[in-house]
Amino acid sequence: MTAITQDDLRALAAFQGDGHPVTSCYLDVDGSRLTRRRDVADQLARLLREGRAKADGRGSVIEDLRLIEEYVKGGIDRSRTRGLAFFSSSATQFWQVVELPVPVQNQLVVNQSPAIRQLEAILDEYEPFAVLLADRQYARLVVFDLGEIVEVRELFEQLPRGDDVMRGLDHGRVRDHVDELGHQHLRHAAKVAFDVLRDRSFGRIIIAATDDVASELEPLLHPYLRERLEARCALPVNASLDEIRSAALVVEAAVERRKERELVDRLREAAGSGNRGVAGLVPTLDALAQRRVDTLLISDNFTVAGWRCSSCRMVAAVGRTCVLCEAEMHQVDDVVEEAIEEAQLQSCRVEICAENADLDVLGGIGALLRY
């Protein structure tokens, strides 16, 4: 599986074909819905037809489509891959395939740069996170990336059974001793989590434990981990990996929606008071052109046509002459896609919000500003 990071996305956003077209293709190969190979072949054929129409006779695009077709016909491991993203510009020998464990929406775009919007939405939705399950003698850390389990660590430190080991000690001292061992175990569990975080960064951690264990464990976490602590859930420490995965994805989606709501609330206040926030397409694209954007917020279903400057790459709602450099702009089907690319290039945070009616009311797009 090709791991994809924000850095990869930035590199894609930065790619320019020196005037040559770039073909981007997202192909859904999700085996849970597209059960027959034929289903995938039909979808591919439809996308290739669409691509040939968009190629408009350009040999480089025709070659891109041929490479994509060849790749898919070469076979895909659909037990692991549910979505594919291709970025190709044959004229400059640029070719990149991303295999994703999550489904994508079929899409074919011919443009001057790679169409990264779907990848951005996926990375945003499926941030790497960890679940730490613990009781007083067993702990498991499960790390997820793109919704899949990528690492599991286990730690078992059996507590002594009081009557065997502590013969001769009074009950109070036995209890203290067992409590101390349990506490030590939780400290070890916290250390395992921190060690894993250092090798493999994850943005969020969820604790699965009873309330009393969770309250004892949380203060033992390294401050870096405590900062990333987002939720608790009630999974038993010996839950199956499938159970952990299902429960964790539900918690993670709820956390993601909560983060989005908090950001949209901040946006509404900032835009309402005119202090470090703008809402709506034109003000947001203006802020982006002025390089003032800290966080770009977008409704996941918001799409609108617009313009992009072929010379300085400015993104605008209205064309056709660039207000920055006076060059001629070209029309684009989805100016939000261009805004996301530009935001990536400027290292802005991009938040794609699902089902957020408040953001829709604000115009489907907005930005928190650096100044």
Ligand SMILES: [Zn+2]
């Ligand atoms: Zn320009």
